Amino acid sequence: MSQQQFGGARDGEADARNLKRLIGVLILIFAAVILGSTSTYVVQPGTRGVAVTLGTVDPVFKPEGFGFKQPFLTTILPISVRQQTRPMPAECYSSDLQQVKMEVHVLYRVPERSVVKIFQEFAGAPFDNLIAPRVQEALKEVAATQSAEQIVTRREEIKRRALELARKKIGTDFLEVTDLVIFNLALSPELESAIEMKMVQEQEAEKAKFTQLKAKIEADTAIIRAKGEAEAISVRGTALRANPDFIKLQILQNWNGRSPLVVGGSSGNILMSLEDLARRAAPAANPARPAAPRAP
Template sequence: MSSNALAKLIGFALIVLVLITAAAQSTYVVQPGFRGVQVTLGKVSEQFKPEGFGTKVPFVSTILPVPIRQLTRELNAECYSSDLQQVTVRLRVLYRIPEAAVVKIFQDYAGDPFDSLIAPRIQEALKEVTALQSAEQIVKKREEIKTRSLASVKQKIGDILYVEDLVLENITLSKELEAAIESKMVQEQEAAKARFTQQKSQIEADTVIIKAKGEAEAIRIRGEALRDTPGLIQLQIVEKWDGKSPLVIGGGENTGTNFILPLGTPASSPPVKK
């Protein structure tokens, strides 16, 4: 092969390579859950690219992906309570970049607004909320702290992106303060137990008194009924009679003594003296 033919072959191969490279550089694919931002010679296009396949100017334009699905980041916040106790809050932040703000977020925050926009606002919101509560209340009112902090963060950030939730994973106090809170809780539980025992004893004592008063009242009413109605005694005797007539035997002449022998009484049983 002559040198002239070889040169032509090399030139043709280079042209084919350039065309293939240009074709590859003139297309792009935006994956699901992302939007594309087009940068041409350092200038950002005002319109984002939707997900899917598209074409662009080769070599001078670049399509950079920006996520619009929900993202999660972790954060530690150092705060102080109203009683000047240091509180460390560990939390997860769930946020999302709205589609309409993709280009602005890319221009202002290089596509990742967490460190420069979200984290400082969350730190600020948590410090404002915890400063109004004692350290003990911060631990007890975790859900309230989260709700108020989330509302404050949304107000501070606005619509440029959505902070969808804050998950407070852990609230850490100093060891001395944790021991003091635990001791206080134990004392409160013991006091509550003592109050319960006292109330139970009082109820039992009141029950005994009420029962005794009821029995005394029943005895009084029964006594008055027997006094006012003598025939009631005879009625009760009749009601309890088993239908057997007693046998009365005289004790002898001039003795004035009689014996009552109930019917059915065994012969060995002694007679009843009347």
């Protein structure tokens, strides 16, 4: 074999070895990536992780953030602990056997302490399997104790009582039902018309009562005012009878220095002061003496 052929064979063997080495490195990198991805986990904000290893559930949940787990053997399943709002239709019957339909929004959340228990003991979403049936049951029990009119006019009370009953049925240490919001109460058209007519009549009756009460208050006020004025007049009369000189004192205090006017004459249309009347009467009261006779 020539030297050129021998050198070419050696180069071919080197290339083959380099290719195998490159493939081995790529396989190791790929295995490392797979191993790293299966041995770590990330729990997103607002969720908690439940670790399951070969069918065994870890009793302690995984908090938010990054962590390590057994590769290929352990799976981390996220469970949301954020408050959620879910709508649901509700249908119930009142105490007077009237059908009432409504839409209810349920505000709830899964507490951390219940994450593992809910995953172990209940399948599916907790709202569909645990919350919705018990809220429906609570609404029906509360509605059965009220008439259709009371359900419409006392919506807030119905909601409060249904929420308390639903919490007792679900368990406050298990799931947290924050609030219930009732929308779109629907009754039969005939029943709605009857309730509206009754409410109008009650408003008119209240208005009539208010008018009567107002009139009575005004009459009582007038009576009290008249009694007060009568008592004041009586007190003044008693005071004047006990002190007759008080009238003279009042006249002197209010006199303006001029004589009062006197109305006289047969026709009652002569008006003059006392000074004018005295001057007119003076010549008649003091007639002039006749002149003495002269001496002869």
